[in-house]
Amino acid sequence: MSATLSTLPLAQRNPRRLSITVPFHVFASLEERATAEGRSLSNLCAYLIEAHLHQQPATAGRRKGLVQPVSPHW
Numbered sequence: 001m002s003a004t005l006s007t008l009p010l011a012q013r014n015p016r017r018l019s020i021t022v023p024f025h026v027f028a029s030l031e032e033r034a035t036a037e038g039r040s041l042s043n044l045c046a047y048l049i050e051a052h053l054h055q056q057p058a059t060a061g062r063r064k065g066l067v068q069p070v071s072p073h074w
Contacts, residue, residue: 022030034044 030044031041034041037044039047
């Protein structure tokens with residue numbers, strides 16, 4: 001069983017590394033946006049993921065913090 005954010009001591013809440021594979025056109029779009037915004041690709045992706053998670057309303061029947069599967073757009 002994994003710990004939730006509220007049960008972890010502050011010392012264990014360090015950022016974690018994540019590796020993902022995306023289609024070429026998604027990568028190209030992300031790279032172009034990161035360059036235009038003057039930030040790293042990693043920073044942009046972390047920002048977009050966090051922003052998306054914070055905009056999702058908690059709905060009935062869905063545990064808080066879990067993301068619903070999204071159909072691929074490629």
